[in-house]
Amino acid sequence: MSNPATRTLIAILTTVVGVACAGERRDPLAPIDGRQILRVAYEREVDVLNAFTSQMLVDIHFSMVEGLITTDEHNSYVPVLAKEIPTDANGLLERMPDGTVRMTWPLQENVRWHDGEPFTSADVCFTWKFVTSENSQTYNRDWYLRISGCETPDEHTVVFTWSGEYAYYAGLFEAILPEHVLGGMTTEEIVNYTPYNRGAELVGTGPFRFAEWKSGEYLRVVRNEDYWRGAEYPVIDEIVWAFIPDANTRMNAMRAGQYHYARLEPTQVREVGDLEGYQLQLISSNTFLHLDFSLNTERSRLLFSDRDVRRALFQAIDREAIATQLMQGTVELANTPINPSGPYHNPNVSAARYDPTESARLLTAAGWLVGPDGIRTKNGQRFTFTLLNRAGTTDRIAAAQVIQAQLKSVGVEVAFETLESASWTQKWRSLNWEAIVSAWFLPADPSFTGLFQCGGPNNMTGFCDPELDEVMAASDRALNFEARKPLLDLAQQALADDERMLPIYYNVVPELVSTRIVGYRGSGTNFGSFWNLWQWSLK
Amino acid sequence: MTRYLTRRVLQMIPLIFGITVVLFAVIQAAPGGPEAALLESDRFIDPAVIEAYRARLGVDQPVPVQYLKWVGGALVGDLGMSFSTTRPVTEMIIERLPATLELMGASFLLATILAFGLGILSAMKQYTWFDHLGTGLSFVGIAMPVFWFALLLQLVFGVWLGWLPVAGTETVGATGLGDHLAHLVLPSLVLSFRYVAGWSRYLRSSLLGVLTADYIRTARAKGLSERRVVGVHALRNAMVPVVSVMALNLAGLFSGAVITETVFAWPGIGRMFVQAMFARDYPLLMGILLLGSVMVVIFNLVADVLYAALDPRIRYE
Numbered sequence: 001m002s003n004p005a006t007r008t009l010i011a012i013l014t015t016v017v018g019v020a021c022a023g024e025r026r027d028p029l030a031p032i033d034g035r036q037i038l039r040v041a042y043e044r045e046v047d048v049l050n051a052f053t054s055q056m057l058v059d060i061h062f063s064m065v066e067g068l069i070t071t072d073e074h075n076s077y078v079p080v081l082a083k084e085i086p087t088d089a090n091g092l093l094e095r096m097p098d099g100t101v102r103m104t105w106p107l108q109e110n111v112r113w114h115d116g117e118p119f120t121s122a123d124v125c126f127t128w129k130f131v132t133s134e135n136s137q138t139y140n141r142d143w144y145l146r147i148s149g150c151e152t153p154d155e156h157t158v159v160f161t162w163s164g165e166y167a168y169y170a171g172l173f174e175a176i177l178p179e180h181v182l183g184g185m186t187t188e189e190i191v192n193y194t195p196y197n198r199g200a201e202l203v204g205t206g207p208f209r210f211a212e213w214k215s216g217e218y219l220r221v222v223r224n225e226d227y228w229r230g231a232e233y234p235v236i237d238e239i240v241w242a243f244i245p246d247a248n249t250r251m252n253a254m255r256a257g258q259y260h261y262a263r264l265e266p267t268q269v270r271e272v273g274d275l276e277g278y279q280l281q282l283i284s285s286n287t288f289l290h291l292d293f294s295l296n297t298e299r300s301r302l303l304f305s306d307r308d309v310r311r312a313l314f315q316a317i318d319r320e321a322i323a324t325q326l327m328q329g330t331v332e333l334a335n336t337p338i339n340p341s342g343p344y345h346n347p348n349v350s351a352a353r354y355d356p357t358e359s360a361r362l363l364t365a366a367g368w369l370v371g372p373d374g375i376r377t378k379n380g381q382r383f384t385f386t387l388l389n390r391a392g393t394t395d396r397i398a399a400a401q402v403i404q405a406q407l408k409s410v411g412v413e414v415a416f417e418t419l420e421s422a423s424w425t426q427k428w429r430s431l432n433w434e435a436i437v438s439a440w441f442l443p444a445d446p447s448f449t450g451l452f453q454c455g456g457p458n459n460m461t462g463f464c465d466p467e468l469d470e471v472m473a474a475s476d477r478a479l480n481f482e483a484r485k486p487l488l489d490l491a492q493q494a495l496a497d498d499e500r501m502l503p504i505y506y507n508v509v510p511e512l513v514s515t516r517i518v519g520y521r522g523s524g525t526n527f528g529s530f531w532n533l534w535q536w537s538l539k
Numbered sequence: 540m541t542r543y544l545t546r547r548v549l550q551m552i553p554l555i556f557g558i559t560v561v562l563f564a565v566i567q568a569a570p571g572g573p574e575a576a577l578l579e580s581d582r583f584i585d586p587a588v589i590e591a592y593r594a595r596l597g598v599d600q601p602v603p604v605q606y607l608k609w610v611g612g613a614l615v616g617d618l619g620m621s622f623s624t625t626r627p628v629t630e631m632i633i634e635r636l637p638a639t640l641e642l643m644g645a646s647f648l649l650a651t652i653l654a655f656g657l658g659i660l661s662a663m664k665q666y667t668w669f670d671h672l673g674t675g676l677s678f679v680g681i682a683m684p685v686f687w688f689a690l691l692l693q694l695v696f697g698v699w700l701g702w703l704p705v706a707g708t709e710t711v712g713a714t715g716l717g718d719h720l721a722h723l724v725l726p727s728l729v730l731s732f733r734y735v736a737g738w739s740r741y742l743r744s745s746l747l748g749v750l751t752a753d754y755i756r757t758a759r760a761k762g763l764s765e766r767r768v769v770g771v772h773a774l775r776n777a778m779v780p781v782v783s784v785m786a787l788n789l790a791g792l793f794s795g796a797v798i799t800e801t802v803f804a805w806p807g808i809g810r811m812f813v814q815a816m817f818a819r820d821y822p823l824l825m826g827i828l829l830l831g832s833v834m835v836v837i838f839n840l841v842a843d844v845l846y847a848a849l850d851p852r853i854r855y856e
Contacts, residue, residue, distance in 0.1 A: 044814075048623075055623070135591050137591070137595070138588070139577065139584045141587075142587070192620075194626055197625055215634050215635060215806060216807070216810055217708060217806040240711045242707055242711070242804065244706050244804040256693075258710075422570065422578060423571060
């Protein structure tokens with residue numbers, strides 16, 4: 001170790017590490033030159049900044065781009081660029097004799113796009129035209145197609161004509177596109193317009209302006225000095241969305257105190273629960289995990305047509321254990337599709353409770369008797385079916401494994417078929433399956449008609465209850481809360497009574513939030529917890 | 540030598556063409572398609588939107604047609620547009636290449652210095668405690684999963700000691716040389732560890748073989764110092780097998796380090812490859828794989844040329 005080369009090497013390495021370490025001896029979250037910088041460890045890089053064509057859940061976009069509405073921490077819609085949401089009570093809904101509905105949206109005045117151009121009702125109609133055009137790539141385009149006309153009586157009023165009464169009207173227009181930037185282009189050109197998609201020409205009306213997108217590393221937005229809510233907003237000067245895809249790295253970065261905010265995995269909750277300087281927030285997400293049976297194949301009809309048998313199967317499954325043990329208490333037990341954080345949840349509905357003794361009794365009563373190998377049989381048919389899993393969804397597959405083991409204990413055999421996403425969806429849509437553990441990410445609007453109505457676009461189970469359909473359809477046409485709530489209560493109860501699917505849990509998103517953040521009000525919708533960024537400040 | 544090089548370069552053309560056919564077929568054979576990005580959100584998605592999306596990207600066409608379109612573009616330098624970002628693939632690769640080259644370059648430099656030091660000393664002090672320690676560390680380096688080692692270093696130097704940042708390339712808003720180097724330390728250390736382990740083993744065993752050769756005994760008999768015997772006479776011959784391994788590893792300079800870049804959120808090619816894979820972004824995947832393949836072919840040739848430079852007995856006709 002005494003030769004000069006070794007000594008030189010050691011000196012070089014020491015200098016490099018020394019310089020490196022010296023550069024880091026500062027509080028990474030401290031303001032820089034008096035500027036308050038919010039640092040977010042974000043789980044993945046966004047694809048494009050057009051909120052309608054992005055395939056991500058788009059909370060980064062909403063720091064720059066605003067829509068007519070957003071959702072708050074109670075899973076309710078609140079107006080943003082709209083002054084108020086049309087309702088019967090405020091007289092902005094008008095039912096026409098021909099069955100159409102005119103909805104008048106008064107818009108905020110004195111709103112300017114980031115380039116100084118005024119935001120007007122024409123931008124709203126432009127957005128509607130884009131979304132409803134073919135190839136707009138908007139995931140819920142079919143909802144917008146119910147709007148048959150868009151009028152602009154003045155610059156600050158927009159009137160939509162709906163072809164009928166659709167209660168989900170309040171959840172559309174999450175973002176508005178600038179006509180003065182994208183107007184005159186074809187849909188294809190807008191979808192592929194890189195200057196907007198990458199930020200160079202991204203103008204929104206939001207509290208922050210696009211500043212920089214360093215590919216693979218971070219996206220930076222800076223304070224919009226001309227924000228329409230007033231000169232005091234937003235309080236924060238800058239946000240750095242750092243893309244850190246690895247969950248363990250995100251956790252380590254938080255433990256090293258390098259970021260203000262990160263979403264983590266449920267399995268990491270125990271490790272960061274008491275991290276100094278941070279609060280762990282368990283945000284109930286609108287993702288709802290459930291077990292579905294099918295009536296579409298001959299075999300599945302043989303097994304699942306009898307409601308008592310379905311109840312027996314559900315009673316053999318210990319959902320509480322899945323939630324508290326398998327998921328370590330980081331999820332919320334579900335009884336209905338509607339999340340309890342929303343106003344339309346029916347707390348009186350209870351899905352089947354775990355009772356293996358009653359389960360065995362019901363199966364025996366239905367003629368399914370335990371055979372010599374422990375598996376029940378009836379008329380020479382073994383009680384065995386295949387559960388379809390989606391590859392990569394480790395939490396769902398783990399839940400499916402618990403279900404498999406628990407059903408075996410009452411004499412029911414479950415086999416697995418695990419397919420990658422697209423193949424899984426194809427198989428699901430082919431109707432050629434028997435059982436499935438899957439999840440839906442529901443919007444803040446509580447409608448679940450498409451999932452359960454006879455032949456509904458997302459009902460691949462074959463279950464059909466015309467009475468339930470009537471209740472759900474009525475709830476979709478009820479344009480105010482007072483009329484809609486009892487109908488949805490009834491629908492949630494009917495779903496539980498029919499034992500057609502077993503709600504398991506609502507996903508909970510663990511969010512680690514620095515105690516320096518003021519104004520955080522976590523939300524489990526696609527707007528995420530950043531819906532009120534304009535109010536956030538840093539201590 | 541010129542004729543040899545010309546022949547080898549010409550041989551590369553059908554080879555690379557064949558590689559693109561295999562790569563395209565393998566990518567297409569993987570289950571699923573680019574619509575996976577839409578489906579994995581668990582949102583209600585209108586099936587018509589999915590069909591329109593596939594049609595817009597052209598993945599509804601037969602695979603041979605898709606390949607011919609891709610290869611037609613690639614021949615004139617157009618690697619297509621990324622499905623997920625709607626940007627030219629070439630532009631995306633060029634954008635990410637500097638970060639990968641920097642990380643890989645730093646780790647190669649570090650690995651070369653450490654591997655040569657370790658390999659030479661281990662050979663010279665065979666069966667001493669240093670040699671045993673070097674052997675043990677090398678096996679640990681080869682066997683240890685990269686992601687685990689990376690997380691361990693993050694925990695020790697980032698979380699416990701608080702000396703080094705755990706992710707990214709800079710502290711945005713407080714960027715400087717020291718800050719950037721601090722971000723480079725952990726990923727380059729992780730990446731170099733495996734190379735050090737492998738190369739030092741090759742060098743040790745190669746050097747041990749050479750050190751017992753007659754000409755080394757002659758050199759010692761002439762009264763040359765041990766440093767001169769090893770450094771000048773033995774090392775050059777011992778380097779021949781090591782250089783071939785290093786040259787092949789050098790090809791990885793351009794394709795990035797998938798795990799290390801992902802764990803340290805380093806914005807290089809390797810991490811972009813992972814993103815492209817999950818998004819089934821076929822044009823981007825093809826672009827990255829093509830770059831990696833071409834570099835392997837080129838560095839194979841470089842290794843062969845270096846053989847001749849290092850060993851005068853080797854002549855290419």
